[in-house]
Amino acid sequence: MRYLVFIKAGLLTVFMYRASAIFMSLTNLLYIVIIFFLWRAIYDGSDGLIKGLSFDQAFVYLALASTFVAIYGTGTEWKVSNTIISGDIINELIKPIDYQMMLFFYSLSQVVYLLFWVGTPVILLVSFVGGLDVVVVERLPLFLMSLCFAYGISFHIDYLIGVTAFQTQSVWGFIAVKESLIFVLSGAVVPLAFFPESVQSILAFTPFAYIYNTPLILLTDASVPFSRCLEYLAIQAAWVFGLIAVARGYFHVSIQRLMINGG
Amino acid sequence: MSLIKIDNLKKHYKVLNRREGLGGAFKDLFSGNYRTVKAVDDISLSIDSGEMVAFLGPNGAGKSTAIKMMVGALKPTSGDIIVDGFEPFKDRKDYVQNIGVVLGQRPLLWWDIPVIESFKILKKIYRVNDADYQRNIDLYHSITNLDGILNMPVRNLSLGQRSLCNILAVFLHNPKVIFLDEPTIGLDVAIKLKMRELIKALNKTYNTTVILTSHDVGDVESLCDRISLIDKGHILFDDSIENFHKYFNDKRTIRVKVDADSIDSSSAGEQGLLSSYAKSLESKINQTLRLENGVKTSLSPDGWLDVSFSEDETDVMSVLNCIMAEASVSDVKLNDTNMEELMRRSYESFSPS
Numbered sequence: 218m219r220y221l222v223f224i225k226a227g228l229l230t231v232f233m234y235r236a237s238a239i240f241m242s243l244t245n246l247l248y249i250v251i252i253f254f255l256w257r258a259i260y261d262g263s264d265g266l267i268k269g270l271s272f273d274q275a276f277v278y279l280a281l282a283s284t285f286v287a288i289y290g291t292g293t294e295w296k297v298s299n300t301i302i303s304g305d306i307i308n309e310l311i312k313p314i315d316y317q318m319m320l321f322f323y324s325l326s327q328v329v330y331l332l333f334w335v336g337t338p339v340i341l342l343v344s345f346v347g348g349l350d351v352v353v354v355e356r357l358p359l360f361l362m363s364l365c366f367a368y369g370i371s372f373h374i375d376y377l378i379g380v381t382a383f384q385t386q387s388v389w390g391f392i393a394v395k396e397s398l399i400f401v402l403s404g405a406v407v408p409l410a411f412f413p414e415s416v417q418s419i420l421a422f423t424p425f426a427y428i429y430n431t432p433l434i435l436l437t438d439a440s441v442p443f444s445r446c447l448e449y450l451a452i453q454a455a456w457v458f459g460l461i462a463v464a465r466g467y468f469h470v471s472i473q474r475l476m477i478n479g480g
Numbered sequence: 481m482s483l484i485k486i487d488n489l490k491k492h493y494k495v496l497n498r499r500e501g502l503g504g505a506f507k508d509l510f511s512g513n514y515r516t517v518k519a520v521d522d523i524s525l526s527i528d529s530g531e532m533v534a535f536l537g538p539n540g541a542g543k544s545t546a547i548k549m550m551v552g553a554l555k556p557t558s559g560d561i562i563v564d565g566f567e568p569f570k571d572r573k574d575y576v577q578n579i580g581v582v583l584g585q586r587p588l589l590w591w592d593i594p595v596i597e598s599f600k601i602l603k604k605i606y607r608v609n610d611a612d613y614q615r616n617i618d619l620y621h622s623i624t625n626l627d628g629i630l631n632m633p634v635r636n637l638s639l640g641q642r643s644l645c646n647i648l649a650v651f652l653h654n655p656k657v658i659f660l661d662e663p664t665i666g667l668d669v670a671i672k673l674k675m676r677e678l679i680k681a682l683n684k685t686y687n688t689t690v691i692l693t694s695h696d697v698g699d700v701e702s703l704c705d706r707i708s709l710i711d712k713g714h715i716l717f718d719d720s721i722e723n724f725h726k727y728f729n730d731k732r733t734i735r736v737k738v739d740a741d742s743i744d745s746s747s748a749g750e751q752g753l754l755s756s757y758a759k760s761l762e763s764k765i766n767q768t769l770r771l772e773n774g775v776k777t778s779l780s781p782d783g784w785l786d787v788s789f790s791e792d793e794t795d796v797m798s799v800l801n802c803i804m805a806e807a808s809v810s811d812v813k814l815n816d817t818n819m820e821e822l823m824r825r826s827y828e829s830f831s832p833s
Contacts, residue, residue, distance in 0.1 A: 222604040229593040233633065305586050310553040313577040314605055473555050476493060 219314070220322045227326025238334040245287050245335055246342060249280045253346065268410050274437045277348045278408050281436070282429045284339045285364070286405045288331040289371045289428075291324040294395070297379025298388040310472070317376060317464060324372055353439045359446050363432035366453035370424050373460035374399075380464065383471035404430030424456045483657065483689055484527040484550070489559035491520040491545050491713075519545040521713035522559075529656075530687040532679075534694065534704035538827045542713040543693045544583075547659050550691070551581050564656055577606060580650030584662035588646045589634045595645050596630040599652060606653035613652065620648050623681075624674050639666040647675055651682060657689045664696055676702045697819040709826055717826065728822045728829070732796060733788040735780075736803055737811035755779050761787075765802045769794055786815070 231238065253276060260272040267275070297320065300306045309316045343349060378395055382388045400406055402425040409417055409430045420426040431449045434441060494514045499507055520542045527533055535543040548554040550561055552568030552575050561568055566575035582588070589598035603613050620626060629641055637645065643666050650658060660679075664672050680703065682688045694700055700707070700721075707724045709717035717724065738757070758777040765787070766774040775789040789799055796814065803809060 219604055219607070222601050226590055226593060226597070226601050229597055230590070233592045307548065307551075307553045307583060308581075308586050308588055310572065311551050311576050311579070311581045312605055313573055315573070475554060 220318050223319050223322035224326040224329075227323040228330060231327055231330045238331060241287055241331070242335045242338055245284055246338055248283050249339060249342060252276070252279050252283070268408075269440075270408060270410055270438075271351065273348050273351045275408055276346075277343055277351050278404070278433045278437050279406070280339060280343050280348070281433055282405050284335055285367070285429055285432075286399075287335050288328055289368055291327045291372075291375075293320055293324050293372060293375040294379040294388065294392050296320065297376060298382035298392075301379070301382040302386055306475075317468065320376065321372060325368075328368060351437050353436060356435050356439075356446065359450065360432050360436040363435050363450055363453060366450065366457050367428045367432050369457035370453065370460060371399075371428050373457070373464050374424065377460065377464050377467065380468055380471060383475065399425055399428065402426065403428040404433060408433075410434075424460065427453045427456055482526040483529040483531075483564055484525070484691075485560075485562045486523055486525040486550075487560045489520055489523045489546065489549065489561060490518070490557045491542075491549060491554060492557045493517045493519060518713045520549070520556075523710070523713070523715050525708065525715065525718065527689060527691070529689055530683065531706060532683060532690040532692070532704045533706045533708055534692045534700045535708050535710055536693070536700065536823060536826070537710035541711045543710050544661055545713075546710065547661050547691065547693065551579060551659055552576060577653070578656045580653070580655035580658040582646050582650050582658070582660045582663045584665055585639075585643075587634065587642070588649050589642075591635050592633055594631050594633055595637070598634065598645075599630075599649060602649055602652050608653050612654065616652055616654075619678075623678050624671060640668055640671065643667050644671055644675070647678075651678070654686055655688065656686075657691065660690065660692045660694070662694055663692070664694065664699055672696075672698065679703055697823065700823075701819050711827065724826075725822065728826050731788045732791055733786050733815040734796065734800060734803070735784045735786050735813040735815050736807070736809045737784055739808040739810045754783075754785075758785055761785070761803070761806055764806050765799065768802050768805075769798055775799060784813070 256272060256275055256279065260267065260275070265271065270278075300309065306316075309319070340349075374395065378388055378391050381391055385391070402409075402420055402423060404426070409420060409426060412420070417426075427449070431453060435446055435449065493516070495517050496508060496511060497513045497515050499505070499511075523542075523546060535546065537543050545554065549556050550563065550568060552572040555569045563575065564578060566578070568575050589595060590601065599613075599617070602608075608616075624644070629637065629645065634642060634645070643664065647660075647663055658679075664675060667675065676699065679688075679690060683690055690703065692699060692704060705721055707717065707719065707721055708715055709724075717727065719727075738754075758779050762775060762777040765771075765777075769775075771789075771793055773790065773793060775787050775794075777785055777787050780786055787799060787803060800812070
């Protein structure tokens with residue numbers, strides 16, 4: 218598998234920026250401390266459950282959601298769009314490799330690296346406040362599978378946004394829109410369970426709900442029946458393959474009419 | 481059977497006609513007023529295996545666009561390219577395994593990681609076996625001093641070191657054809673010479689075909705045996721470098737400094753004196769050598785007399801002897817047309833002025 222070499226390349230790159238992961242980790246921990254107290258206050262005014270979620274459930278959900286937002290954000294959209302806008306895309310086209318696959322493995326290496334640096338402290342912190350009790354242990358394999366699919370969806374959305382630079386020559390706006398959509402609609406800052414039923418049923422048709430909400434529901438909500446869990450995974454897989462197909466098609470069409478910037 | 485065959489290759493772009501100023505820019509948001517830019521317009525070429533060809537032409541002539549189509553990155557508007565049996569754009573992923581491309585300043589290596597790691601990644605990508613890889617690395621060490629460069633991240637290298645590493649990187653997989661678009665920008669003289677040696681050596685050893693664009697005369701002169709002159713998307717000249725010299729170098733010039741005391745100073749003013757002297761010298765030489773078109777003399781502002789003539793008619797020594805006989809000369813320069821001058825002339829001769 219030639220593409221594994223890009224995992225190495227990615228790791229070599231992130232090792233060059235040692236401080237970055239540590240600061241990212243600290244920022245995330247600080248954010249988690251804030252949401253702890255914020256949601257503690259919100260729950261103090263309730264009878265212990267909000268929309269069927271206990272405080273511990275909501276807290277673990279949100280702590281892990283913010284952690285995965287940090288881990289999955291490997292900047293693929295910026296990388297792709299900058300490469301296209303500067304014209305350096307030609308250096309990718311003259312290599313006998315698939316650009317999308319290369320980026321995927323490159324980005325994957327950063328995810329693995331950040332899982333360690335950003336993920337481990339969060340697990341320690343959450344277990345310290347006793348939050349791990351809500352974890353449905355027998356669902357862990359499903360949760361891990363779901364996380365992989367979630368990364369597939371997240372990566373391909375980023376990649377697609379980057380590739381639009383072929384047409385637009387600027388993707389700043391798209392990225393801003395994407396980030397706010399994902400923030401609100403994927404469960405990154407508010408558990409989707411807190412949204413009205415009607416909104417949730419619409420969100421079920423978008424890929425966003427399957428990025429952070431699905432794996433975290435599988436992990437923290439024991440009331441979801443097993444058959445429903447499998448259904449979630451199937452929908453996630455469908456989104457991953459759908460997005461891969463769209464991304465490949467879009468890239469193929471775009472390079473047909475490519476203009477290479479900058480001589 | 482030629483290795484590269486290009487037939488009626490065209491690349492046309494549609495470009496929005498932009499207006500000036502803020503108001504114009506605003507109007508352009510709703511404009512459908514396009515014009516067609518013919519970056520490459522009907523090029524046909526055939527290049528044999530092992531040839532070294534230079535694409536010359538002024539900036540914006542279409543050289544790079546042609547190369548981008550030849551490497552498979554751009555889709556031709558029409559026309560055919562066949563390189564080693566591949567259609568570059570259609571068969572890109574298989575085709576690029578056989579070529580190496582250096583595009584001027586564009587970073588080929590991974591910015592954040594040491595050069596040697598980039599080389600190892602390329603080794604994996606191109607499936608270079610250990611023996612070939614090691615042989616190339618040894619070769620690189622033998623021609624240039626890479627100590628301290630290979631272990632540095634690319635971003636810490638100087639421009640010239642980066643260019644050097646880019647060039648070395650494309651040879652790792654022993655490509656059949658290499659495309660070098662302005663490869664030696666920023667290299668110091670010593671490394672430039674070494675690069676040329678390397679390219680020549682590889683051309684000899686592996687019969688590598690080289691396509692080069694460069695504004696560096698030395699690159700062209702020392703590497704290429706054939707020149708394709710491109711301007712405004714057309715090929716204007718395509719022949720050996722000797723014929724290029726013959727075609728554009730019709731005149732030679734001898735510059736002489738004439739001892740002012742030796743000139744009869746009856747007429748007024750030194751400047752007028754010298755120019756009338758130049759005229760008389762011209763006719764004297766023409767008489768003595770019995771030339772039909774003859775030599776031309778002119779007075780340059782720095783006080784030198786330029787005597788130019790065509791080598792078809794006479795040669796340097798006869799003209800020089802003739803001048804020596806007629807005038808008292810204090811200094812002589814042979815002002816030979818160099819390659820740079822020839823390139824300038826060739827660019828100017830084709831552009832409508």
